[in-house]
Amino acid sequence: MAAVNSKNKNIKNDLAKNDFSRSSFEFESMIRNLRVPSGKSKEQVWQAIHNRIDSQSSIKIIPIGRIVLKIAASVLLALAFGGSVWILGFEKVTVYSPKGQHITQILPDSSSVQLNADTRISYNKVLWFINRKVYINGEALFKVKKGKRFDVVADLATTSVLGTTFDVYARNGKVKVSCIEGRVSVTNNSSRDKVILTAGFHTQSSSSKITEPTTIIKHDDVAWTYGEFYFTNAPIKEVIKEIERQFNVEIVYKNSSNRFYTGFFNNKDLNTALRLVCIPMEVSYTINGNLIEIK
Structure with missing residues (x-):
């Protein structure tokens, strides 16, 4: 029995050797039959084979951590941008006093602003206690509660206070600031020149200049707040x-000469106001609804 097994084992070994020899022979025959493509050297062919093997065996690793960080950064940026738009845009308060009306606006810190007719102010109520800043186009009387710096920004000048009462006139390329109580700083937005006003003084600012403080008549500069308007040699x-x-009317003035007026009127009655201005100026007027013609 053992002899039979030994004989079978020898037969299997001989078959295996024959198979290996046959496979080796066939592989060598295949290699011998390979031909290099015309126009290319063996080195070029082998390099192409190596490159193909490398490209197929390389595995691209996607950095998941970086992608997550980029997504998170994008989300935070979007939230920050949205929050900025909300704070700077949607929380902006604009108050307009139309022609023929005066309006008083109470600010978030209980400071008050009395707006003359055809005057617009704006401020941000969310950022108010960080930055007390009001933008103005027109005329308004400010009564400021003591606290952090308070800025009133007009097109030509910025008025800064801590707590006081002052008037800002900002129309048609002219800014006039009158200090009623306390002390204010006025800075030209272009030249950055600055003057300090104390109670009873005012200054005016043009495109790049600011005047030295001048004494004012306190009553005249705030008389508009109770409906009276005083002029001294005004165009x-x-x-x-x-x-x-x-009075929310339209006036057509047909005299092209540069004339100046000294006097006053109040806003209680249109006819009375027109007579107070027209009679001293030796001109006449006609009223047709909301249209007035002065000639």
Whole structure:
């Protein structure tokens, strides 16, 4: 029995050797039969084979951590941008006092602003206690509660206070600031020149200049708050514009000469106001609804 098994084992070994020899022979025959493509050297062919093997065996690793960080950063950026838009845009408060009206606005810190006719102010109520800042186009009387710096920004000048009462006139390329109580700082937005006003003084600012403080008559500079308007050698066109604002009318002034007016009017009655201005100026007027013609 053992002899039979030994004989079978020898037969299997001989078959295996024959198979290996046959496979080796066939592989060698295949290699011998390979031909290099015309126009290419053996080195070029082998390099192409190696490159193909490398490209197929390489595995691309996707950095998941980086992708997650990029997504998170994008989300945070979107949230930050949205929050900024909400704070700077949607929480902006704009108050407009139309022609023929005066409005008083109470600010978040209980400071008050009395707006003359045809005056617009704006501020951000969310950022108010961080940055007390009001933008103005027109005329308004500010009564500021003591606290952090309070800025009133007009097109030509910025007025800064801590707590006081002052008037800002900002129309048609002209800014005039009058200090009623306390102390204010006025800075030209272009030249950055600055003056300090104390109670009873005012200054004016043009495109790049600011005047030295000048004494004012306190009553005249705030008289508009109770409906009276005083002028000293003022261009007649400025006076007419004020009548338009106070009575919400349109005035056509046909005299092209540069004339000046000293006097006053109040906003209680249109006819009375027109007579107070027209009679001293020796001009006449006609009223047709909301349209007035002065000639």
